[in-house]
Amino acid sequence: MRVLSLYFTRLFLARFALVLFGMVTILLSFELLERGDNVLNAADGELAALLRFALWRLPDFVSHLLPIATLLGAIMTLGELARHHELEVIWSTGTSPARLIVGLLPVSLLLVGLQFAVDNWAVPPAMEKVRAMGMDSFESSRLGDDTGNVWLRSGSDFLRIPTEAARSGELSGLVIFRRDESGALIEHLSAAEAEPTEDGWLLRDVRQYDAQTQQSNRRATLFWAGRLDLDQLVQLSVEPRELDLAEMRTLAANNAFGQRRVEVYETWLHQRLASALVPLLMVALVVSLGQYLRARRTVAWIFMAAVAISFGYLVFARATLAMGELGVLPPWLAAWGPALALASLVGSVLLFRDSGRQPPQGAVPSTH
Template sequence: MGNNVMMKILGWMLNRMVAIRFFGILFGISFFVLSLDVLTNAKDLQALRPNDMTILLQYMLYRAPSVLVNYMGISMLLAMLLSLTELSYRNEMAAMWAAGVSPARIIIMLLPLAFVAGGLNFVLSDSAIPATTPQLRDWGIGDYGAEKLKLGEKDPIWMRAGPDILRAGSANGDSTRLNDVIIFRRDDQGLLREQIYAKSAALDEGRWTLTKVLVYYRDNLQPSRLDTLVYSGNMKPAQAGARSGAPEDMALTELFYFMDNQGFGIRPVWVYETWANKRISLFFSGLLMMGLCIPLATRFRRGGGLGALFAVGVGIGFVYFIVDGISLTMGELGFVKPWLAAWLPILAFGSLAVVMTLRSETV
């Protein structure tokens, strides 16, 4: 009983120690980056609301979720290395090894913090970023200037009915009135057989009435001009907040919706499959950083070579982030399977962490 109580106290102390450093580093780096961002774009922000300084704070709050997500992995890595170097410097790590606390046991003790960090990463990516991105795109400031989309009735919108894809230049709020319509009619193999242009379209009792229609056919047949044309396909619209088709700004439910509808013709379906798998893998990002760092501490258990410990840990971490970025890009381009692109870095470096942990058990 006494040993169990001691392990619980030790686990709580380790979680507290790493958590303080993790959140301190995360919020410190994020605040610094956000401050530079606001200062850089202050003139453009003030032009949106002259004499209203609150827009600077609002912009910072809207940008915060994406910045926090970007630096969460490196913050956990640095927090673990700082904690381990401090414990090694005070010979507390050696005392834990002597007491029979193995690296695997330490990783198990830190599981609560690992899943809190992973859950926070997921929530920010899946809820906060999709909620704030429309406003940032509307402002068109900084990174969003080149891809500004005014969300509302002037949005381009994509729809799908079976193999057919529809694009409208603008739509009303509930997507029942469309303007500048193009319908790409495809056969079962996905090959284009007709291309329909219409000035407008209106939904009435499940059928679309197109006006001022021009129809182009496959095999260079003579195009047709019609005043009206009825289209009976059951069109499913892309949600208003996701009309840009940018998967990194979508919630998981929106990613699944785009996957079910073949990406609405905006991007290939495998792009959304890759990001859906990537979103789920975020739960394990914090645990992976812990699994990589803790076995390294066994090599420096008597307080020596702490600089080497920190350097090796940072090196392994940055290699992981590089591989992770390359793998995600490969998945978006369709060079590898979506699940493999999202999970390969986790599986590869997780396997490395397991091997390192098993080897350290003999210490």
């Protein structure tokens, strides 16, 4: 079984790498054709900027295409074995699809680790570089309202910061509405700028208005014990998938500072882990469908079935993810539900024994 697993792994990795390289190259070429002029204009015609842009866009493409490349690589491997009748030999020895999936666990777990590493440690810093070049795929207009201000929440207090200051990661021209536990306004603070300290923020050039006495005064400095990280202002303006787990946990723990539903980041926390398992599930899906080749099914049939199931899974996953972000489904169910459903489908296919699994009488499988 070990020799068979190594043989299957070698065939699969070669085809997986070829498919992934081909798809990434094609998409990256289209990206450069579409946005190359913008990149050159932003870099004053520096050709090296195109190379940097392609390098920073690479992790995002790999993240999206890795599950598809896994699926197609597994199908191509299965087709290669079937074309040379090697798959018939494998089934005739009594090797079940479940045993073959277990034998492929090392390479499957390798792809799981690769998917998580790219999603969590490669995509976020790469997209930050893309945004620094002014080539972000998503506009940051969702940070701020029509008046040009950003409203944030820290505990019971509300903050209003100019949008441009928030996007640049600075606290200047901010207004703080301090409230008590019942939500009643305690005081109104207007500060020209703020400086972070160990326990909060030191406000400078402050106008303080007491809501109870209705009196105001000016102070050169004033300490405010609020929780707010300058980097988190920028994090609020990007897509959750462009954040790492630590950043999403921080935003979820602080209720996204009132900018988004906390369920958005809680759902993506689970999604980051659940999505890493997709390559393993794709390998298991193709191998489990491979048993139908014993009933004289064609590789084309396996291909169409695998693609249809995978497409259904992706649509289902996007739907549940949206419902999790809206709070319709619990975050864990929204993220893990599709993966569990696909795993259950693979399990049911493995348990089903097709009547035509044995080679036809008198047929001698070729070992070419």
